[in-house]
Amino acid sequence: xxxxxxxxxxxxxxxxxxxxxxxxxxxxxxxxxxxxxxxxxxxxxxxxxxxxxxxxxxxxxxxxxxxxxxxxxxxxxxxxxxxxxxxxxxxxxxxxxxxxxxxxxxxxxxxxxxxxxxxxxxxxxxxxxxxxxxxxxxxxxxxxxxxxxxxxxxxxxxxxxxxxxxxxxxxxxxxxxxxxxxxxxxxxxxxxxxxxxxxxxxx
Numbered sequence: 001x002x003x004x005x006x007x008x009x010x011x012x013x014x015x016x017x018x019x020x021x022x023x024x025x026x027x028x029x030x031x032x033x034x035x036x037x038x039x040x041x042x043x044x045x046x047x048x049x050x051x052x053x054x055x056x057x058x059x060x061x062x063x064x065x066x067x068x069x070x071x072x073x074x075x076x077x078x079x080x081x082x083x084x085x086x087x088x089x090x091x092x093x094x095x096x097x098x099x100x101x102x103x104x105x106x107x108x109x110x111x112x113x114x115x116x117x118x119x120x121x122x123x124x125x126x127x128x129x130x131x132x133x134x135x136x137x138x139x140x141x142x143x144x145x146x147x148x149x150x151x152x153x154x155x156x157x158x159x160x161x162x163x164x165x166x167x168x169x170x171x172x173x174x175x176x177x178x179x180x181x182x183x184x185x186x187x188x189x190x191x192x193x194x195x196x197x198x199x200x201x202x203x
Contacts, residue, residue, distance in 0.1 A: 018082035026073050033073070036082070037066050043165065044090050050160050051094040053149070057101075061093045084174045087165070091157060091175060098153075140201055147197040155190040158183055 013019050018039070024032040044065055049058035068089055079085070148159055157176060161167040169180045169187075176183070 013078040013081060016078070016081045016083075019078045022069075022073070022076055022082055023078070026076050033070060036069070040083075040086055041066070044086065047087065047160060047165060048090055048094050050164065051091075051157070052097050052101075054097075054101075057097055061090070061097060064093055065090050080174050081171070084171050087161070087167075088175045088177075095153070143198060143201060144194075147194050150197070151190055151193060154178075155186050155193070158186040159190050159194075162187060 014023075018036060021032040021036050025036070041062060045058055045062045048061045048065075049055065052058060052061070065086065069086060148156055151159065154176065158172055161172045161175060167175065169183045172183045173180045178186075
């Protein structure tokens with residue numbers, strides 16, 4: 001169990017159970033690190049995959065995220081929720097990957113392997129559909145992905161965090177190091193752009 005100084009007790013982020021797990025890891029509890037990795041690995045893998053559109057790169061980058069988290073253990077000081085911190089690392093690594101390589105397109109329905117088995121990039125419809133309906137759904141998914149990929153980088157990141165990770169405006173702001181007002185502006189512009197590009201899909 002980790003010990004708190006008086007200064008630590010005033011840190012509002014200590015109410016975050018994931019921050020507490022990271023602090024327990026800092027005190028030598030490796031099981032706490034494994035708990036964090038099991039919880040966040042699938043989410044980060046999905047996020048990075050949507051960002052870089054490469055299965056192999058997503059797997060490598062997700063592993064790199066946790067290597068950095070592990071190495072940060074001894075000097076870790078909670079400055080934000082753990083979720084915000086770890087997604088910021090993932091975003092920065094993904095951005096560096098995109099700068100090194102040309103953007104590659106993959107199928108939205110492609111699967112990739114993780115410790116939890118095969119995973120799909122997008123949430124599957126639990127209801128069975130006819131082949132025609134399934135084809136239409138896939139075509140729409142591909143169109144939505146293409147439209148999101150075509151957004152300016154900051155708009156794309158904001159959309160991915162909001163739509164797929166359900167981040168609040170404040171969490172997105174901290175992850176992207178911008179103001180909540182700027183986040184609202186990015187999402188507003190992104191919505192208008194997506195509405196125009198996907199107008200042909202609307203009834």
